[in-house]
Amino acid sequence: MPDDLDVLTPGHFLIGTSLSALPQEDLEDLFTAFIRFDDYSTRPQRKINDKLAPIREVFDLFVQNCIMAYSPGSHRGCPFRVYMKSKPDKYGLKIWAMADSKNSYSANLQVYLGKINNKPEKNQGERVVLDLVEPLGTGYGVTTDNFFTSLPLADKLAEKKLTLCGTLRKNKSYIPNELQPKLFRPEFSSALVFATNDS
Structure with missing residues (x-):
């Protein structure tokens, strides 16, 4: 050559x-x-x-x-790798993310590190959302899925002048009977409830 x-x-x-x-x-x-x-x-x-x-x-x-x-060190796997049965790849890292709804920019992130002292965390969804919205100012709307959405979370976000929109799991005790699934409710109908500060 x-x-x-x-x-x-x-x-x-x-x-x-x-x-x-x-x-x-x-x-x-x-x-x-x-x-x-x-x-x-x-x-x-x-x-x-x-x-x-x-x-x-x-x-x-x-x-x-x-x-x-490169000198490899001892490796025993990631201590906070989790099993997620509903995902196509069953094992991986779980990262909570707050993303802008218009452009999907990740505005804040938090890695799930597993159980603390081998005990499940209570109100984890609420705590995660409150951690992620910490950098936000007032006037924002937060949208969550049913793992995160709760009435106590909505109240705490309201104190920060933030609104919450999300799906709820129907087994929550604070959901009024009027909002529970009803066989007689017309298809595609909606029900709206609200609370005042004194109720």
Whole structure:
């Protein structure tokens, strides 16, 4: 192989042409035809005993550099990896996120680190939301799913001049009977309830 890339094939020359100016297919042809990681003349002999012969030398150099550049420590896995049966990948890290509803920008994040003293945390959803909204000013609307949504959370956010919109799990004791699922309620109908400060 020539020291420079001016000569492509016998009778074909690149004169003052930048490689970036070549069409991609020409570049692929150039690399396929001329870039080698070994001595092509000795390859057939080496391939008899080594199926990796065409890249053996560069591969061994890569492995040596990997060994030289990194010293693995003892690894026992991530202590806060969790099992999530409803997810396609059952094991992973759980990260709570507060994201902007218009552009999905993550405005605040919190990693779930697992049970504390091997006991489940009470009112975890409420605590997480209150932690995540801490940097917000007033006047924002917070939307949550039924893991987080609760009446006590709505009250605490209201104290911060924030509103809450979210789905509720129907087994919550503070949901009025008027809002419980009813067989006689017309399809696609809605019910609205509100509370005053003195009730």
